[in-house]
Amino acid sequence: LGWGSYFDHAVTWNKHIEDENTMIIIYEDLKENLTASVKEIAEFFGFSQAVKQIQSIADRATFQAVKDKAQETHDDVGSIIFRKDKFVCVVGDRKSLFTEAQNQEMDAKFKVCLKVTKLGAKLKYDVYCKA
Numbered sequence: 001l002g003w004g005s006y007f008d009h010a011v012t013w014n015k016h017i018e019d020e021n022t023m024i025i026i027y028e029d030l031k032e033n034l035t036a037s038v039k040e041i042a043e044f045f046g047f048s049q050a051v052k053q054i055q056s057i058a059d060r061a062t063f064q065a066v067k068d069k070a071q072e073t074h075d076d077v078g079s080i081i082f083r084k085d086k087f088v089c090v091v092g093d094r095k096s097l098f099t100e101a102q103n104q105e106m107d108a109k110f111k112v113c114l115k116v117t118k119l120g121a122k123l124k125y126d127v128y129c130k131a
Contacts, residue, residue, distance in 0.1 A: 007113040014119035024119065028091050028128050034058045092128050 016022045023044045030037045035058040042049050042057075059065060063082070070078025095103060107130055114120035123129070 007109055010119055010123075011113055011117075014114065014117045017118045017122075024122065026123060028124065031091050034061060094129060 013022075013024060017024055023041065025037060025041065035055055038058045038061065039049060039054045042054060066073075067082040070082040072078075074081055094106070098106065110120070110125050110129070114123065115125070
């Protein structure tokens with residue numbers, strides 16, 4: 001990546017996974033159940049957990065809801081930033097975008113860097129990413 005190794009970044013955060021002031025939430029969890037993830041974030045910050053409010057936040061945080069308000073919130077660049085195309089992450093999409101050699105390299109690097117860590121378990125690599 002342009003800003004460094006994903007694995008170096010992840011290994012650094014793994015060192016803080018049990019810090020009481022750190023919450024690690026993964027994209028796949030947000031995609032799987034946004035409402036539950038919003039509730040988890042609210043609990044972490046000690047915010048009210050009114051079901052109606054949690055659902056309202058989740059409804060307004062979907063990609064489509066953000067895209068629909070993009071012009072209002074981001075002026076003319078909103079339609080550029082929030083467009084659904086090849087640059088939007090889809091869970092597990094790496095398997096179809098990478099070559100077989102790239103997928104094997106990612107799997108090997110994950111195994112070396114993260115497989116036996118708590119963050120590695122949280123990432124559910126075998127479910128979401130492994131080629």
